[in-house]
Amino acid sequence: MSAYAIEIRVTPRRGLLDPQGKAIQHALDSLGFAGVGEVRAGKLLVIELEADSPDEAAARATRMCEKLLANPVTEDFAIEVGRDAAQPEAAT
């Protein structure tokens, strides 16, 4: 059993209205930032999860997204399983 740091990105589905992104885009424009195109605003969740393997951790994170973390109608999600949080970082 290891602890994995799971990173989940939840983003509004392409083509759907993203009012928060639009508001940020207008605010940047009002502050004088030029050259700003589309802004998309999503959520970034980092979850510490105990699992037997990276694959199991990813499978459970997918179920979490389907059940709670993402709206299946309006949002997409992507999952990235980070290194075992309990292991020291490997030398590079």
Added chain:
Amino acid sequence: MSAYAIEIRVTPRRGLLDPQGKAIQHALDSLGFAGVGEVRAGKLLVIELEADSPDEAAARATRMCEKLLANPVTEDFAIEVGRDAAQPEAAT
């Protein structure tokens, strides 16, 4: 002048209270997900930005974070400059 896809992650600073993360942690627990440790909830922003170089794009995105996108007292931010959105993807 190229259009870059800038990805900005804004996360609550370590050690500070993250009520949204706590709420998600409890909700996952209530739904029967076991082995869930700390949950941190942040924002993920994707901004299309016209700039002369990746370095210039990153510098402008940093100023945007300092001025608007991140709370300097409670949040950290990280910026990643993606490939030129106008160029076709390189073959790998």
